[in-house]
Amino acid sequence: MQIALMKGKIHRASVTQADLHYEGSISIDRALMDAAGFLVNERVEIYNIDTGARFATYVIEAPQGSGMIGLNGAAARLAMIGDKVIIVAYASCEEVEARAFTPRVVLVDEENRILPS
Numbered sequence: 001m002q003i004a005l006m007k008g009k010i011h012r013a014s015v016t017q018a019d020l021h022y023e024g025s026i027s028i029d030r031a032l033m034d035a036a037g038f039l040v041n042e043r044v045e046i047y048n049i050d051t052g053a054r055f056a057t058y059v060i061e062a063p064q065g066s067g068m069i070g071l072n073g074a075a076a077r078l079a080m081i082g083d084k085v086i087i088v089a090y091a092s093c094e095e096v097e098a099r100a101f102t103p104r105v106v107l108v109d110e111e112n113r114i115l116p117s
Contacts, residue, residue, distance in 0.1 A: 007091040008036035008104035010069075012049065013112050015083045017070030024073030026057050026087065030064035035106045035114055038089055046075070049084040067112035 010032050017027065026046065028038065038044065042059050057075050062068035069087075071079050079085060093101065107115040 001095060002092040003095050003098040004090050004092050005098050005101055006103045007089045008038060008106070009086060009088040010036050010106045010108060011086050012084050013069045013087060013108050014110060015071060015079045015081055015085060016068050016112065018076035018079065018081055019070065019072050020074075020076040022072035022076075024057060024075065025060045026075060027060050027062040027068050027070035027072060028087070029062050029066050029068050029112060031114065032069075032106060032108070032112065033059065033061060035104065036087070036089070037104045038087075042089055045088045045090070046071075046079075047086040047088070048079050049086065051079070051083065053078040069112055 038059050040059060040061055043056055044059055045056050047054050055078050109115055
């Protein structure tokens, strides 16, 4: 049996950009991607803390150290610049592996800089 687990998340990130006319996706600072274990083109769920909106898209890389969390395409209608979001990736694994797995949780400050854990 496959179990779906949270693989990694970025918690309470601030949306820094919204581009309705871009192809689609979420642009995430490379440093945040690496810390959360996200891959380019990986599906992520986004939970808007301010509005309650929940949606899925895929990850594209933003410049490392930029602090960028940019919603593109249709996703840009679901959050405004300054909204707080939680970005989560999930993975499937066998139950034995699931019991031993530890997800990566990345906490950030107001400027999307990684906080010490």
